Every structure is written in C-alpha cells, then in structure tokens.
Amino acid sequence: MRRLSYGFGVSLDGYVNDRDGNINWTDPDDELHQFHNDRYSALEVSLHGRRLYELMAEHWPHVPETAPPIEREFSRLWLDKPKVVFSRTLTEVHWNSTLVSENAVEEVRKLKAGGDGLIEVGGASLAASLMPHGLIDEYQLFVYPVILGGGTPMFPALDHHVGLRLVETKHFRTVVMLRYVAD
Numbered sequence: 001m002r003r004l005s006y007g008f009g010v011s012l013d014g015y016v017n018d019r020d021g022n023i024n025w026t027d028p029d030d031e032l033h034q035f036h037n038d039r040y041s042a043l044e045v046s047l048h049g050r051r052l053y054e055l056m057a058e059h060w061p062h063v064p065e066t067a068p069p070i071e072r073e074f075s076r077l078w079l080d081k082p083k084v085v086f087s088r089t090l091t092e093v094h095w096n097s098t099l100v101s102e103n104a105v106e107e108v109r110k111l112k113a114g115g116d117g118l119i120e121v122g123g124a125s126l127a128a129s130l131m132p133h134g135l136i137d138e139y140q141l142f143v144y145p146v147i148l149g150g151g152t153p154m155f156p157a158l159d160h161h162v163g164l165r166l167v168e169t170k171h172f173r174t175v176v177m178l179r180y181v182a183d
Contacts, residue, residue, distance in 0.1 A: 002044065002112045005120045006127045007140030008154060009175070015151035016124045023055075025146050032142070032172050033070045040077050044115055047108065049123025050087035053097070061095055084111065086126050105133050128156035139164060139180045 008016050009026035017023045028036060040046070048056065056078060063075035083097040086104045093099045100107045108130055111119060121127045121136065130136055141154070163183035170177040 002115045002117055002119050003137040004047075004108065004112055004130070004135055005118060005138040005140055006130075006136045007039070007120060007138075007142070008122070008124070008127075009142045009144055010154045011144055011146050011148040011151070013147045013149065014154050015148045016154045018148045018151045021051075021152070025148075026142075026144060029172075029174050030068075030070055032174055033074065035170075035172070035177075037070065037074050037077060040074065040081065042118060043081060043120050044117040045111060045119045046081050046083045047111070047119060047121045047123075047126065048083055048085045048097075049126035050085065050090055051125070052123035053083070053085045053087070053090075053093065057093075057095065104129055105135070108135050124152050124154060124156075131156060131162065132158060132160075134162075134182070137182055139178075139182075141178045141180075142175045143178065144175050 009023065010016055011025070018025070060075045060078040063071050065072065067075075079095050081096065083093075083095070084100055084107070085093045085097050086100050086107070088101050090099060090101075104126065108121075112135065121130060127136065164180035165183055166178065167181050168177070168179040170179075
C-alpha cells in the first residue's frame with residue numbers, strides 16, 4: 001500500500017498561508033529547494049487541492065530557461081509528475097494532471113491501494129478532508145521563523161486525537177523540518 005505524506009511550510013503559529021492567502025514568506029533558499037526537489041522526485045503521485053494546483057500551474061510551467069538551475073529542475077519535475085487535482089469547480093487541468101470532482105476520500109483510498117511507494121497531499125483543505133479518515137500516514141512540517149497571526153491553519157479541528165511519532169528532524173539554514181508518522 002502506498003504511504004500518503006502531508007508536507008507543507010508552516011508558520012510558527014501554525015498557518016500555511018497568511019490572511020491574504022500569500023505564501024511569499026516560504027520562499028526557499030537553495031539548500032531547502034534542493035531538498036524539496038529530491039523529495040518530489042521520489043513521489044509516485046502528487047495530490048493537489050484546487051488552490052495549490054492553481055498556484056503551482058501559474059508558476060512552474062512558465063519558468064524561463066534563464067531561471068536558476070534548481071528552479072528549472074523543479075519545473076521539469078512538476079510538469080512530469082503525475083498529479084491528481086481535487087476540485088468541484090475546475091473543468092479541466094493540464095500538465096500530466098487528472099481531475100477528480102467527487103469523493104476525494106474514496107479516490108485517495110484507491111490511489112493508496114494502487115501501489116507501494118510514496119504519494120503526497122498538497123493543500124490544507126484537501127488534507128483536512130482526509131485527516132478524519134486516517135488516510136495521512138506521515139506529516140512533514142517545514143517550520144518557518146515567522147508568526148503570521150492568522151491565515152489558513154495547517155490542521156483542521158478534529159473530533160479525535162491523531163497519535164503521531166517523531167521520526168526525523170532536520171535543521172536547514174532557514175527552517176526546521178519535523179517528520180512524524182501516524183501511530
């Protein structure tokens with residue numbers, strides 16, 4: 001069975017974007033960017049919520065050849081990686097993406113059962129819809145040294161606890177990565 005990882009940049013006070021929806025405070029340096037490139041290349045499939053997909057599709061397919069090599073590398077990875085986009089409002093998706101408009105929970109169950117590698121979920125709303133069903137196996141937080149005071153929380157309110165075990169920490173120049181697995 002595939003493992004599902006939820007990884008995201010998060011402020012010290014637990015937000016994945018600010019009150020205006022911006023994530024410009026998460027701009028990675030080369031060390032962190034390379035880590036993300038390596039992590040992304042190891043994924044079998046990337047699951048995107050609508051807002052994340054639109055944000056990524058606005059930028060990564062249009063990276064110019066004059067951009068730094070590390071950005072061009074991620075652009076190629078993102079374009080080539082199979083993606084599943086969950087949205088009730090989009091009518092089409094591009095760049096090696098498949099659109100799913102109904103029942104994200106059942107679709108993710110099928111995707112997890114369809115292999116034995118690693119898949120990731122991107123987007124706080126999509127992850128929030130999967131958490132109550134116990135579908136996320138791993139949480140990878142990239143904690144940024146900023147307090148936003150509001151925005152979209154990384155985690156939704158839940159009716160029950162989710163037990164986690166810390167399995168890895170990594171200190172970068174700009175962030176600390178904490179990786180937990182579900183008990």
